[in-house]
Amino acid sequence: MSNKFLPLVIGAAMGVAATTAAGATTLEDVKAKGFIQCGVSQGLPGFSNPDAQGNWTGIDVDYCRAMAAAVFGDATAVKYTPLSAKERFTALQSGEVDVLSRNTTWTMSRDTQLGLNFAGVNYYDGQGFMVRKDLGVTSALELSGASVCTNTGTTTELNVADYFRAHNMPYEIVAFEKADEVVAAYDAGRCDVYTTDASGLYAQRLKLTNPGDHMVLPEIISKEPLGPVVRQGDDEWFNIARWTLNAMLNAEEMDVTSENVDEKKSSEDPNVKRLLGVEGAFGEAIGLSNDWAYNIIKQVGNYEESFNANVGPDTPLGISRGVNALWNDGGFMYAAPIR
Numbered sequence: 380m381s382n383k384f385l386p387l388v389i390g391a392a393m394g395v396a397a398t399t400a401a402g403a404t405t406l407e408d409v410k411a412k413g414f415i416q417c418g419v420s421q422g423l424p425g426f427s428n429p430d431a432q433g434n435w436t437g438i439d440v441d442y443c444r445a446m447a448a449a450v451f452g453d454a455t456a457v458k459y460t461p462l463s464a465k466e467r468f469t470a471l472q473s474g475e476v477d478v479l480s481r482n483t484t485w486t487m488s489r490d491t492q493l494g495l496n497f498a499g500v501n502y503y504d505g506q507g508f509m510v511r512k513d514l515g516v517t518s519a520l521e522l523s524g525a526s527v528c529t530n531t532g533t534t535t536e537l538n539v540a541d542y543f544r545a546h547n548m549p550y551e552i553v554a555f556e557k558a559d560e561v562v563a564a565y566d567a568g569r570c571d572v573y574t575t576d577a578s579g580l581y582a583q584r585l586k587l588t589n590p591g592d593h594m595v596l597p598e599i600i601s602k603e604p605l606g607p608v609v610r611q612g613d614d615e616w617f618n619i620a621r622w623t624l625n626a627m628l629n630a631e632e633m634d635v636t637s638e639n640v641d642e643k644k645s646s647e648d649p650n651v652k653r654l655l656g657v658e659g660a661f662g663e664a665i666g667l668s669n670d671w672a673y674n675i676i677k678q679v680g681n682y683e684e685s686f687n688a689n690v691g692p693d694t695p696l697g698i699s700r701g702v703n704a705l706w707n708d709g710g711f712m713y714a715a716p717i718r
């Protein structure tokens with residue numbers, strides 16, 4: 380996001396913070412209306428995408444469902460607001476949504492200047508490039524003079540500028556607000572290259588007229604830690620957001636799944652006991668019932684279950700765990716313990 384937008388955005392954030400401080404907490408508001416309003420993408424397969432009946436699925440959707448399970452004991456107590464990259468932060472700041480779970484990169488400026496708090500990382504990503512195979516390009520270093528399609532309101536334009544400048548390559552940006560507009564423009568040949576997070580490239584490729592005619596180049600040019608976001612100024616809601624993700628990761632590490640969670644309630648492992656609310660009062664500490672994590676796992680599953688169901692090797696996206704594996708399996712995923 381360019382600096383010219385920051386004063387307006389920061390002002391909006393401060394206004395919401397003041398309103399929240401004078402009124403009910405987010406948890407109280409959410410309980411009063413009976414559901415969580417979750418900001419998602421406008422349609423990114425594997426992350427947040429509606430089917431023909433309007434039912435949303437994806438990793439980011441599962442996170443929203445997990446929050447609802449934690450708060451209400453009902454993973455269906457959530458409604459979805461599709462947001463463009465440009466709209467997403469304003470929607471959260473204004474209170475239009477309670478949480479943003481929309482493949483959003485955690486950066487310092489977003490975390491410190493926009494009145495927002497990132498609750499963690501639910502997918503480690505990096506920006507890449509997709510081209511037509513008949514372009515004859517096998518490396519991003521061969522893209523000198525290319526026209527590049529991307530979204531406005533994202534960090535991708537900055538990353539492209541940094542990359543092309545570092546390699547002394549001229550380029551032209553062709554930017555659109557909505558993701559589907561970018562895909563349509565690229566598919567129609569209005570640009571040579573489509574750039575976004577690599578996971579998004581694999582997802583959006585499925586929407587192209589002939590997906591097999593396109594390839595993702597090997598270079599990853601940035602760090603893109605994606606995760607859920609809430610407003611600053613409400614630590615209780617921030618704790619719920621953060622520990623919802625931690626519960627899903629800890630459950631995978633402890634081999635607690637949606638299928639065996641009832642059996643695991645009788646486990647002698649104190650870590651499992653604390654996770655499932657058999658021992659301790661960890662739910663009460665964040666304003667929830669002590670079976671909050673049990674409800675998440677029973678109704679949504681652990682992180683591995685969500686990953687495999689939405690983006691894993693047996694899905695159309697076919698993404699391996701890679702760096703999104705647990706820390707003890709060669710990946711980056713590491714959750715703070717419940718104790």
